[in-house]
Amino acid sequence: MAGDHGLNGPRFARAPVPWLLVAAPMAVLLVFFALPNALLLSTSFLRSEAQQLTDELTLENYGFLFSRSLYIGAFIRTFAVGVAVGLFDVLLGYPLAYFLVRTKSRFKGLLIALALAPLLASVVVRTYGWYIILNRFGVANDLLLGLGLIEERIAFMPSTPAIVVGLAHALLPYTVLTIMGSLNGINPNLELAAMSLGASRTRTFFHVVLPLCLPGIAGGFILSFSIAISAYATPAILGGPATQVMATAIYGFMTQLLDWSIGAALAMILIVCSLLLLYAAARFGARQAAL
Amino acid sequence: MTAWGGLRAVVACVYLFMLGPILITAAVSFNESNRSQFPPRGFSLQWWQRALAPEWIDPLVFSFKLASLTAVISTLLALPLAFALARYRFKGREAVVALTLGPLMLPALVTGVGLLQLFQYVGWRDYIGFTALLVGHVVICLPFAVRTVAISLHTLPANVELAAASLGASRWRTLWHVVFPLIKSGVVAGAVFAFVHSFTDVNLSLFLVRPGEQPITVKILGFLEYGFAPTLAAVSVITLILPLVLVAIVEKLSGLGDFIYGEHKRV
Numbered sequence: 437m438a439g440d441h442g443l444n445g446p447r448f449a450r451a452p453v454p455w456l457l458v459a460a461p462m463a464v465l466l467v468f469f470a471l472p473n474a475l476l477l478s479t480s481f482l483r484s485e486a487q488q489l490t491d492e493l494t495l496e497n498y499g500f501l502f503s504r505s506l507y508i509g510a511f512i513r514t515f516a517v518g519v520a521v522g523l524f525d526v527l528l529g530y531p532l533a534y535f536l537v538r539t540k541s542r543f544k545g546l547l548i549a550l551a552l553a554p555l556l557a558s559v560v561v562r563t564y565g566w567y568i569i570l571n572r573f574g575v576a577n578d579l580l581l582g583l584g585l586i587e588e589r590i591a592f593m594p595s596t597p598a599i600v601v602g603l604a605h606a607l608l609p610y611t612v613l614t615i616m617g618s619l620n621g622i623n624p625n626l627e628l629a630a631m632s633l634g635a636s637r638t639r640t641f642f643h644v645v646l647p648l649c650l651p652g653i654a655g656g657f658i659l660s661f662s663i664a665i666s667a668y669a670t671p672a673i674l675g676g677p678a679t680q681v682m683a684t685a686i687y688g689f690m691t692q693l694l695d696w697s698i699g700a701a702l703a704m705i706l707i708v709c710s711l712l713l714l715y716a717a718a719r720f721g722a723r724q725a726a727l
Numbered sequence: 728m729t730a731w732g733g734l735r736a737v738v739a740c741v742y743l744f745m746l747g748p749i750l751i752t753a754a755v756s757f758n759e760s761n762r763s764q765f766p767p768r769g770f771s772l773q774w775w776q777r778a779l780a781p782e783w784i785d786p787l788v789f790s791f792k793l794a795s796l797t798a799v800i801s802t803l804l805a806l807p808l809a810f811a812l813a814r815y816r817f818k819g820r821e822a823v824v825a826l827t828l829g830p831l832m833l834p835a836l837v838t839g840v841g842l843l844q845l846f847q848y849v850g851w852r853d854y855i856g857f858t859a860l861l862v863g864h865v866v867i868c869l870p871f872a873v874r875t876v877a878i879s880l881h882t883l884p885a886n887v888e889l890a891a892a893s894l895g896a897s898r899w900r901t902l903w904h905v906v907f908p909l910i911k912s913g914v915v916a917g918a919v920f921a922f923v924h925s926f927t928d929v930n931l932s933l934f935l936v937r938p939g940e941q942p943i944t945v946k947i948l949g950f951l952e953y954g955f956a957p958t959l960a961a962v963s964v965i966t967l968i969l970p971l972v973l974v975a976i977v978e979k980l981s982g983l984g985d986f987i988y989g990e991h992k993r994v
Binding site for chain 2 (some may be wrong): 454455456457458460461462464465466468469470471472473475476479528529531532534535550551553554555556557558559560561562564565566567568569573575605608609637638641666667668669672673683686687690691696699700703706707710711714
């Protein structure tokens with residue numbers, strides 16, 4: 437949430453053009469960010485034969501991906517997971533964000549820190565917690581067996597719902613930060629005004645607060661959606677060969693099948709989807725979390 | 728107020744959802760048996776002993792070195808860039824902003840794939856491993872450092888610099904004696920964000936590792952193929968504690984909170 441005003445609106449302008457200042461960082465970004473992505477873009481239009489790239493231009497790589505049910509299934513699964521994660525995170529994140537912004541508890545600072553602390557752990561570590569809970573001999577099965585609710589062990593994973601739960605857990609702090617940002621912008625006096633005019637607390641919430649922070653909700657939804665579609669670790673740990681998503685498919689093409697052109701095409705499709713989502717988020721006026 | 732009471736109950740459940748898996752991981756690492764029993768039966772430090780073997784300490788040290796160096800380099804690159812963006816209006820500024828925020832917009836996974844291809848394409852295959860990882864991490868951590876430094880530059884009144892200059896201080900003297908001390912906490916915060924982002928990354932690192940040169944996250948991911956091992960639970964807790972301690976120390980010394988949350992207070 438370290439606001440994006442940080443890069444906008446320079447205070448004062450003075451001669452001479454500061455290209456000296458930006459030269460080194462720009463060189464690094466051009467060579468190690470722009471160039472590799474451009475290289476990938478061009479690779480996606482080249483035919484590869486027997487794991488070797490040729491010079492021949494083609495659209496076949498994209499055609500291949502959009503004609504195999506395996507990859508169409510992976511696209512659909514990726515987006516279904518993204519939407520489910522976004523909804524999940526808004527549903528869980530909104531009450532938490534509202535509470536954290538409005539609470540008068542003297543533990544407010546600690547509560548905010550606790551809500552953001554999970555960001556300090558790698559997604560691998562946090563997903564591992566879900567692995568411990570969900571695997572066949574895991575905590576959830578032990579608990580349900582112990583309570584006598586099930587007779588036999590259930591395979592909660594590998595499965596798509598397990599991926600959704602793991603990712604929703606991993607991305608929740610981003611959604612909370614985004615929604616807190618928009619709630620912070622709402623003048624609490626508006627609520628007081630509504631209530632002084634006779635509206636109940638519930639009515640005030642649904643007719644005043646909620647409509648005002650819709651952009652924040654949309655932003656939080658799209659942010660977790662867009663991170664979820666490019667996540668690798670969680671689908672790799674909680675999913676399996678039958679629950680491929682775009683990220684795991686890219687990894688497969690690049691490191692196991694060694695088909696660079698199809699892997700590159702898949703990566704380009706992922707980039708386009710992410711950019712479209714971020715564009716949508718920007719239109720909703722949402723800001724991106726910075727941690 | 729009943730509505731507020733209901734909200735508190737919901738919030739308690741959300742905290743349970745957020746922190747539960749992490750606490751369960753920690754608890755399981757002290758288990759006596761080789762299974763993920765929870766609540767744990769017995770108490771044993773055997774998994775912690777194994778987690779402290781070179782097999783796990785080496786990638787941990789590797790990650791620590793990588794993240795530290797990434798933090799230093801991306802902060803050094805971020806300082807002039809953020810200063811230029813915060814203090815000047817120049818032709819091509821929009822393009823510079825776009826390129827700066829680029830690594831934040833495009834999936835790190837794709838940048839990792841692209842870097843792998845670049846290094847193979849130009850014949851730097853031997854540099855895949857630490858060098859390639861360092862380059863990649865600097866790229867994806869730079870936007871965090873730039874933003875944080877830019878925020879502290881924006882909250883610093885420009886008059887301060889004018890005052891110093893009008894009292895006869897040279898441009899460099901002003902920067903060194905006035906501007907830098909005032910934005911120091913922002914610079915430190917940026918470096919910490921870069922460290923944490925590098926230390927926890929897996930999406931980019933995945934493609935740039937080689938045997939013996941892999942960060943702890945990729946090592947854990949690879950090990951997970953063999954299924955559950957309480958050693959991994961102990962390793963997970965260690966990798967969680969490291970950034971936590973770092974952030975706690977820095978928060979005590981110079982304050983981070985303002986840069987994550989609460990910017991509204993600063994304006």
